[in-house]
Amino acid sequence: MTQLEQLRTAGYDFLIDIVGMDWGPDEGLGVIYYLARSYDVADTISVKAVAEGGRENPSLPSVSSLWDVAQVYEREVHDFFGITFSGNPDLRRLFLRGDWVGFPLRKDYDPSVNHVPHTDETFREMDGEGLFAGDKYVVNFGPQHPAMHGVLHLRVSLDGEIVRRVDPHFGYIHRGVEKMCESYTYPQILHLTDRLDYLSGAIDRHGFCLACEQALQTEAPPRAVVVRTIFDELTRIASHLLGWGSMCMDMGAVTAFIYAMRDREKIMDIFEETAGGRLMVNYSVIGGLASDIHPNFQRRVREFIPYMRKMLREHHLLFTGNPIARGRMHGVGKLSLEKAISLGVTGPAGRASGWVNDLREVAPYAAYGQVEFKQKIRTGGETFDRYIIRLEEIESSLHIIEQLIDNIPDGSYAEKTKAVVRLPEGDFFQRVENARGQFGIHITSKGDKTPYRVKFRSPSMVLVGALKQIAPENKVADLIMLGGSLDYVIPCIDR
């Protein structure tokens, strides 16, 4: 704790992730903190902390007073490992029910104890010991609600039209991906990564491949590196289009959503031709690509770039300049730079608050080092900044693709890897910039063909935390719009 405090004072104000660990009966339980400085997010350090109190009563001091985001990370670790963080004000279970027996990510967890599905559903369990005591009008937004992007459940305390408090409730589609990873081989895990943030599936999968390649100390051939980068950027455009469209729909403009879907369809067609998949492209593999690009790929991407530019102008005409849209977004939901850093809000939402955090520029991976690219930064931190930065990023993604598409190197598209991939012993951490922010992959390997522990850093979970912060004192309509402007994807939270 003192060490972490010193690091915080030394400028490490960005807590990337807290990875809960069960090192086995000898070493016990604990966590790994990944930290960075907000002005240099490329440079990370990790701090390992072993919990005191053995397996029966493990506890660690909470760091939620140092970093706001730690609050929810610690809840997650508490949920899965049973570590108590003394000083954390709200240590309810995050994903699992309050009456769940045991801690699933511990190595000695017995899954037969819990019978799924539970039948004695009681709302008292998630009420959080009177979290809403005294609030008269508590409305459930979700898990089934037209404007919740996925099955997120927000409990909202209202005072007339004004939102007083928001309590997100996760876990409705939690699939236990991290636990599944512990019994899957590395090539099998790849298929799960596509299904986390399904809108940036290709990027997440790319990240996992990079993590494995880093561990194996191999590199994908140059052709694969460039094609992966193009795929990432196309995925990002598709995701931003959908994010833009659904935000517009949250504000009542259905036509904008259909326009976005129409343009996104072009990208899906390109994906389908080369990779077979449309949404889950399943394209990167450890050491390269699953197959070579389709002969039409370059031509169709080249055709797509001017088309998308033309359509971007149309999108601006339809929505950006609209006085109602401007009036709705103006001055609502300000997220200050300090708050964004403390909450760990990366990606477009963080950059809209003025935080230089785009890994593509500050820590270039894949082919981003070869291209001219400058990340988009806005300083307002308001809803409009978060809105417009997505459209600006589509343009910069087009610019990246433009530089790469004519320069795809010849050669093989994948390195030969062994049939059974075994990562060497150790901890590996890799981050990639997906459409919502920094997606992190932590792998602990003991040298087996399956990992010992895998943890994904979800940028979306952080965004919901930001919503909790900025939504109060706004109107109900703004709550929905702010959700759209943050553009979280629930399967990435409910791993």
Added chain:
Amino acid sequence: MNIFLQYILLGVAILVAYAVLALILIYVERKVCGFFQCRIGPNRVGPWGVFQSVADMVKILLKELVHIDKADHVLFRMASFFVIIGSICTFAALPFARGVQAIDFNVGIFYVLAVSSLGVVGILLAGWSSNSKYSMIGAMRSGAQLISYEISSGLSLMTIVVLSGTMQLSEIVEQQSDLWFIFRGHVPACIAFLCYLISGHAETNRGPFDMPEAESELTSGYHTEYSGIQFGFFYLAEYLNMFIVAAVASTMFLGGWQPLHIPGLDGFNAVMDFIPGIVWFLGKTFFCVFLALWIRWTFPRLRIDQLLSLEWKVLMPICLVNLLLMAVVVIW
């Protein structure tokens, strides 16, 4: 006995016209919205999907009326009737062509304004009796919205009453045989027309003023809990209200069923007279409906505070000044 039969036939005719128009409007909306959104719209049931809304009607008639636990059942069932009765009563007062008008009071426009506000009661009751928090918020929004916008829509119609000197709808249409009021009334008539289109649009609860429903916020607002034909009544009334607002706009400003006449051009006027009045009426009305659809499918939704400040701080002062301006024009 004879007059009794006449009333019954008239009632049936109005109800049939109401239902048929609703079906046509729903089809038109879906088709027009489809073209706005680069889609085709319904195209499976019948040629160009023209029977789609008939199929939907049959479906909605066959659906179960879901029983809502702990709802106030009497009010809950009654609410949808309030809405549709208000709408039908207004519909009956519309002059479709020369002599084709069921109710022709000497205070016709006053009657239209009065019975159309009956819908608010139904919406408030629906929200209150549903025992649902979403419905409640929707109903409260709707109450605030409809009552506010009634003022400026009433004021802009009064502007025309000042110009024509009568409240009788048939008389108002008759006066426009030479030149429609929107041309004859100089600037104030144009301003009143615009104000009426905006406030009328807001009264129909359609985007960008669809806060009471606001599907992305309140799932469906006041009619969240309704099902089957009870929901169908709200749906029908919403579409017909759009038609009624457009019809009132064309009656008051665009000459109703009167053909387009330009004083001095007798040949042109004679040609225009060959087109029957009902075609003129429906043509103008559907033009206004198209404007409403265009707005609906282009703009995002306002926020409730913006909506109310638009009415109280912008529209109503404009309408009041405009009424004064019209009085000055008439005196001159």
